[in-house]
Every structure is written in structure tokens, then in C-alpha cells.
Amino acid sequence: QKEVEQDPGPLSVPEGAIVSLNCTYSNSAFQYFMWYRQYSRKGPELLMYTYSSGNKEDGRFTAQVDKSSKYISLFIRDSQPSDSATYLCAMSAPQGAQKLVFGQGTRLTINP
Amino acid sequence: NAGVMQNPRHLVRRRGQEARLRCSPMKGHSHVYWYRQLPEEGLKFMVYLQKENIIDESGMPKERFSAEFPKEGPSILRIQQVVRGDSAAYFCASSPQSYRDSTYEQYFGPGTRLTVT
Numbered sequence: 002q003k004e005v006e007q008d009p010g011p012l013s014v015p016e017g018a019i020v021s022l023n024c025t026y027s028n029s030a031f032q033y034f035m036w037y038r039q040y041s042r043k044g045p046e047l048l049m050y051t052y053s054s055g056n057k058e059d060g061r062f063t064a065q066v067d068k069s070s071k072y073i074s075l076f077i078r079d080s081q082p083s084d085s086a087t088y089l090c091a092m093s094a095p096q097g098a099q100k101l102v103f104g105q106g107t108r109l110t111i112n113p
Numbered sequence: 114n115a116g117v118m119q120n121p122r123h124l125v126r127r128r129g130q131e132a133r134l135r136c137s138p139m140k141g142h143s144h145v146y147w148y149r150q151l152p153e154e155g156l157k158f159m160v161y162l163q164k165e166n167i168i169d170e171s172g173m174p175k176e177r178f179s180a181e182f183p184k185e186g187p188s189i190l191r192i193q194q195v196v197r198g199d200s201a202a203y204f205c206a207s208s209p210q211s212y213r214d215s216t217y218e219q220y221f222g223p224g225t226r227l228t229v230t
Contacts, residue, residue, distance in 0.1 A: 007155075035218070044117075044204055044221040045156070089155060099146060099208070100169060101219060103155035 004028050007090055007104025016113050020077040024090035024104045027071065031092040031102075034066050036075045039087045039106065048088075049075065080111045115140065117207050117222035118187075125228045132192040132199070134225045138207030145188040146206040146219055147180060156204060162188060195229045202226050 007024045014020055022036075032053055037045035049064040051057045051073075057064045063076040073092075077084055090104040118137040126132050138145050144163055148156040158172040162182035173180065177195075182188040192199055203226075206219040 005155075009153075037221070042226075044119075044223045047218055047220060050218050091156075099144065099161045099219075100158045100172070101146075101148075101156070102158070103148075105153075105155045 002027060003105075004102050005090065005092060005104045007107055009105050009107060011108040011110060013110045013112060014080060016080060016082060016111055018080050018111075020080050020084070020109060020111075022075040022077075022088050022090075022107050022109070024073050024092075025071055026073075026092060026102075028092075028094065028102075029068075029071065030094035030096065032095055033093045034064070034073050035091040035101070036062075036064055037089040037091060037103075038084075039089060041086075045089055082111045082113050085110045117142075117205055117220055119203075119205050119222035119225050121225060122223060123226050123228070125230060126195045127230055128196055129194050132195050132227055132229075134190040134192075134203050134205075134227070135187040136190070136205030136207075136222060137187045138205075139209075139220055142207035142209050142220075144208045145182050146208070147188075147190050148204045148206065148221075150202040150204060150224075152201070159190075192227075195227070197229045200227055200229045 005026045034051045036049040039045045054066045054068045061078045065074040087106040089106045091101040147159040150156045160180045161169040177193045179191045202224045204224045206221045208219045
């Protein structure tokens with residue numbers, strides 16, 4: 002079993018829809034949770050960073066962490082074609098926090 | 114403020130040759146990480162370095178791979194005697210502070226795409 006599970010998709014939604022992306026994990030030591038966006042043949046771009054449980058909002062993006070369920074989510078409101086990319090969740094534990102463990106990535110397409 | 118820089122962006126090597134990948138962290142960042150991304154897979158941690166020190170190399174293959182981050186100059190990931198299975202995108206990331214400062218954000222470079230023929 003992988004430490005971090007993420008549905009690879011692909012996921013296709015119409016412009017303006019609310020997008021929900023999710024990851025589950027098995028290591029209860031994970032405390033730091035990140036979402037990265039990666040355009041084709043580019044490097045990952047840090048979108049959201051959350052410590053422990055709770056919600057964090059930044060513009061059209063909301064990150065949620067539910068440590069009791071070992072489940073994290075990224076919501077994108079008013080989705081735009083420019084949001085079309087692969088979204089990667091990543092997480093780390095305090096011991097060895099420098100080692101990010103990534104999900105496989107979900108490929109998202111927003112259709113105009 | 115320039116981001117993380119990697120070169121070359123594309124590298125083609127024949128089996129048995131050596132590959133050298135370079136990474137210059139963001140200005141003010143002293144921590145460098147290397148990750149590998151195989152086709153259709155997520156990123157896998159390889160190594161974490163600070164200046165002149167390897168802190169964690171638990172993700173590095175035992176043979177043929179090495180990394181350094183000298184006092185002056187970029188970090189280097191070196192792959193000796195490359196094989197076809199080494200073909201992948203190699204990403205470097207940097208961060209401004211260590212885990213002791215509770216700052217964990219890692220910022221990634223554009224990657225080097227290695228093709229072994």
C-alpha cells in the first residue's frame with residue numbers, strides 16, 4: 002500500500018464548476034500538507050501549505066485536512082481553463098520533514 | 114528574485130555515460146532537495162543537502178548516484194554509467210529554513226529531463 006493515495010483521474014469539468022481533489026494517507030505522523038500544481042513539462046508550483054488539521058483559504062483555493070480520517074482535500078471555486086494541470090498532494094512528518102511524500106497526481110481539465 | 118534554476122533542461126546520454134545535473138537554489142535558500150519523477154508517477158524523494166553536507170540520502174539508489182552541494186556553486190546530482198531506467202525528470206527544490214524553524218515549504222525548479230538511449 003502506498004503511503005499517499007491520489008486518484009490519477011483524468012478529471013474533466015466545465016468552466017465555472019467547483020473542483021474537489023482528494024488524497025488519503027496511511028502515515029499518522031504526517032503533520033504538514035501541501036498542494037502543488039504542475040503544468041505539462043514544468044516544475045511543481047506550490048499552491049497551498051497547511052499544518053495539522055483544519056481549513057486554509059487563498060483566493061479561489063481552499064485546502065482542508067482531516068487528520069482523524071487521514072484525508073486531505075483541495076477545492077477550486079469558479080474554475081478556469083488556466084487551472085487545467087496536474088495537481089499533486091504532498092505531505093511530511095516532523096521527523097524528516099524535509100522529505101516530501103507525494104501522491105501520484107490528478108490530471109484536471111477545465112473545459113471552456 | 115529568481116526562482117530555482119536547473120540546467121540543462123534536457124539531457125540525452127547513451128547507456129554507460131555519465132549525467133550531471135545542476136541546481137541553483139533560490140536566493141537566500143540554503144537547503145536543497147532532489148526528486149525524481151518517472152513517467153505517469155509522482156515525485157520520489159532522493160536526497161536532502163545543505164551546504165557541504167548530505168543530510169538525508171535515504172531515497173538515493175545505492176549505486177551510481179551521488180549528490181553534492183559545495184560551499185560555492187550549484188548542487189550537483191551525478192549519475193554514473195546511466196541505464197535506460199534512469200530516464201526521468203529530475204527536479205530540484207529549495208527551502209529557506211530547516212525543519213527546526215518550522216518552515217517546510219519547498220520551491221521547485223523546472224526540472225531536467227534525462228533521456229538515456
